[in-house]
Amino acid sequence: MISFDLECNNGHKFEGFFKDYNAFDDQMKAGLVECPVCNSREIKRLYTGCSIQAKSSLLEKKQPTFFEMVRMVESYIKEHFENVGDRFPEVARAIYYGIEEERNIYGNASKDEMKELIDEGIPVVPLPKIDDIEN
Ligand SMILES: [Zn+2]
Structure with missing residues (x-):
């Protein structure tokens, strides 16, 4: 199970859960992903999930996955x-x-x-x- 941060064309941000990346990709291509707020199907993925941890932040308490x-x-x-x-x-x-x-x-x-x-x-x-x- 993976989740992605998504946003519809009306600016609603939400999280989508998918079995794996392929399931996400298939559903996006087929237009099956829907905004839970306005039901819009014009959804784009927000690339906020990726990060590189800077050395200076290693000492900070990090959120467990x-x-x-x-x-x-x-x-x-x-x-x-x-x-x-x-x-x-x-x-x-x-x-x-x-x-x-x-x-x-x-x-x-x-x-x-x-x-x-x-x-x-x-x-x-x-x-x-x-x-x-x-x-
Ligand atoms: Zn929406």
Whole structure:
């Protein structure tokens, strides 16, 4: 998933999300990209996403990128949460119903299993898998 800064011919700036650069290119060429404010299809890309980091700015606090954010969340979870692997749905349920001690866990669950847990009112949160995002 990538995003581009876009602007319509009426000067509305917005962000467009696309699967990859080719998807963006195809949609632009086919005139499918639409301004969310005025629905104009005369869209141009703003080239604000590229930058060269000057040496003098290296010491400044920089904004983490999306992938860095995901990695930070992931490493936080790995440090503070117990990995229950494929037993995740089972353990999540046991904790929720008070059968097991309350604690933070993470692990694997299929989409259907996640849906079942959510339907039961169990507060599970899907985690993005870095491998999936980067590929
Ligand atoms: Zn517009």
